[in-house]
Amino acid sequence: xKKNDKKSREITxxxxxxGSSKTFKSGYGTYIEGDKIFSEFVGILQKKDDYVSVIPLxxxxxxxxxxxxxxxxxxxxxxxxxxxxxxxxxxxxPTSEGIDDYVDVKKVKMERYFDVGDIIYTQVNDxxxxxxxxxxxxxxxxxxxxxxxxxxxxxxxxxxxxKQGSMVTLIKEKTGTIIRVGQxxxxxxxxxxxxxxxxxxxxxxxxxHIFGLTEEISKLxx
Amino acid sequence: MMKTDEKMIVNGKRLDGRKPDEMRxxxxxxxxxxxxxxxxxxxxxxxxxxAAVYGPRxxxxxxxxxxxxxxxxxxxxxxxxxxDERKRPGPGRRETEISKVSRxxxxxxxxxxxxxxxxxxxxxxxIEADGSTRVTAINxxxxxxxxxxxxxxxxxxxxxxxxxxxxxxxxxxxxxxNYCDADVPIAFLPNKNEITLxxxxxxxxxxxxxxxxxxxxxxxxxxxxxxxxxxxxxxxx
Numbered sequence: 001x002k003k004n005d006k007k008s009r010e011i012t013x014x015x016x017x018x019g020s021s022k023t024f025k026s027g028y029g030t031y032i033e034g035d036k037i038f039s040e041f042v043g044i045l046q047k048k049d050d051y052v053s054v055i056p057l058x059x060x061x062x063x064x065x066x067x068x069x070x071x072x073x074x075x076x077x078x079x080x081x082x083x084x085x086x087x088x089x090x091x092x093x094p095t096s097e098g099i100d101d102y103v104d105v106k107k108v109k110m111e112r113y114f115d116v117g118d119i120i121y122t123q124v125n126d127x128x129x130x131x132x133x134x135x136x137x138x139x140x141x142x143x144x145x146x147x148x149x150x151x152x153x154x155x156x157x158x159x160x161x162x163k164q165g166s167m168v169t170l171i172k173e174k175t176g177t178i179i180r181v182g183q184x185x186x187x188x189x190x191x192x193x194x195x196x197x198x199x200x201x202x203x204x205x206x207x208x209h210i211f212g213l214t215e216e217i218s219k220l221x222x
Numbered sequence: 223m224m225k226t227d228e229k230m231i232v233n234g235k236r237l238d239g240r241k242p243d244e245m246r247x248x249x250x251x252x253x254x255x256x257x258x259x260x261x262x263x264x265x266x267x268x269x270x271x272x273a274a275v276y277g278p279r280x281x282x283x284x285x286x287x288x289x290x291x292x293x294x295x296x297x298x299x300x301x302x303x304x305x306d307e308r309k310r311p312g313p314g315r316r317e318t319e320i321s322k323v324s325r326x327x328x329x330x331x332x333x334x335x336x337x338x339x340x341x342x343x344x345x346x347x348x349i350e351a352d353g354s355t356r357v358t359a360i361n362x363x364x365x366x367x368x369x370x371x372x373x374x375x376x377x378x379x380x381x382x383x384x385x386x387x388x389x390x391x392x393x394x395x396x397x398x399x400n401y402c403d404a405d406v407p408i409a410f411l412p413n414k415n416e417i418t419l420x421x422x423x424x425x426x427x428x429x430x431x432x433x434x435x436x437x438x439x440x441x442x443x444x445x446x447x448x449x450x451x452x453x454x455x456x457x458x459x
Contacts, residue, residue: 011453011454011457011458013368013377013449013450013453013454014368014373014374014375014376014377015374015375015376015377015411015412015413015414016413017413029373031333031375033375038375038376038413040333040373040374040375041368041371041373041374042368042369042371042453042457056371057371057457058259058260058369058370058371059370059371059372059373060259060277060278060279060371062336088277088278088279088280088292088337088340089280089339089340090280129289129290129338130289130337130338130339130340153371155371209457
């Protein structure tokens with residue numbers, strides 16, 4: 001706790017004045033009115049050189065291009081799949097982006113590839129006005145078999161991953177699980193000690209704003 | 223307006239012993255409903271409102287969806303036990319009207335253009351009513367929206383003003399609400415100085431109205447401070 005006193009994270013509230021657009025560039029979670037920059041969220045204020053942004057402490061996931069996310073197939077359609085991506089909108093995965101081989105949609109059942117309830121690790125191709133296009137045509141994309149899914153706040157995903165994946169690697173090694181983190185706040189876990197992994201992930205979500213979290217997690221797991 | 227022989231102000235003190243420009247005790251708490259995306263409980267004296275916010279989320283039925291913007295669905299309701307005589311459950315004329323004006327008060331605060339085809343649902347339950355319920359509800363909605371992480375231009379502060387025996391007062395309690403010369407609920411954005419809700423029930427001259435609005439905007443800063451305090455408290459253990 002002593003660390004906290006020296007360098008506590010500054011929390012902003014919506015509408016709070018955080019700078020002038022003459023001296024700062026406004027980043028995520030801020031908006032400009034006149035020549036002043038205001039915060040949009042209850043969040044953590046970040047100032048780097050001439051760049052200000054606010055990381056929200058809660059909120060729904062907003063899809064962005066090239067985000068790697070986890071989705072659950074909700075509906076099988078003629079020319080693609082509707083995917084629940086834990087956002088305000090559903091994602092759409094067209095046939096051409098979903099599978100590599102050519103299919104005759106009249107003869108082949110689409111369920112053969114992805115059925116309702118299947119979990120996929122996918123990437124956002126495009127997002128315009130509530131229309132979320134997904135793609136599996138990237139090396140990281142795959143179908144996830146078995147395992148469980150838990151939800152965390154999307155803005156806390158970077159904290160769960162840690163610097164160069166340090167935090168998630170720690171949990172993986174200590175619990176003997178395979179973990180895949182989607183940027184939309186869905187986390188897929190499979191392996192031996194799933195309960196312990198879930199417990200530590202929930203703890204990271206609750207205490208994401210405090211310092212020295214990695215030590216605390218390793219203490220919990222050992 | 224109903225008539226009463228009782229003097230509302232005696233020796234510069236109101237029925238409950240307050241000064242004309244004094245508010246009741248304010249309590250605010252954020253995150254009271256774990257299943258909601260955001261929630262808050264706000265009390266002004268014996269008036270208590272609970273707000274729950276869900277969204278932005280998909281909007282059904284589909285014909286209500288707007289392809290260029292999101293919408294707010296605001297639902298104000300009073301519990302049957304919130305008033306002295308049992309209130310008939312369900313929304314009536316009064317509840318529907320309050321829901322509408324409160325929704326219009328919140329619309330300029332949110333960046334709904336970024337969320338086409340979606341809705342932000344706000345549910346308000348008044349569990350204890352003693353005057354000024356709609357502004358208490360707006361304070362609770364403001365905190366719950368901020369807690370839910372919906373992008374906002376500003377927090378929104380609600381506070382009622384009024385006139386009894388020719389004296390301008392703020393934060394009316396139930397009796398004052400019933401027997402006052404006029405009551406003026408106001409909601410405004412404290413950092414922008416924009417008024418988004420202004421209603422009046424009763425008779426006032428233009429000068430009296432101006433002085434009441436000025437009093438409320440001034441005292442509202444205190445309410446804003448309490449809101450900020452409540453939000454920051456949730457994240458600083």
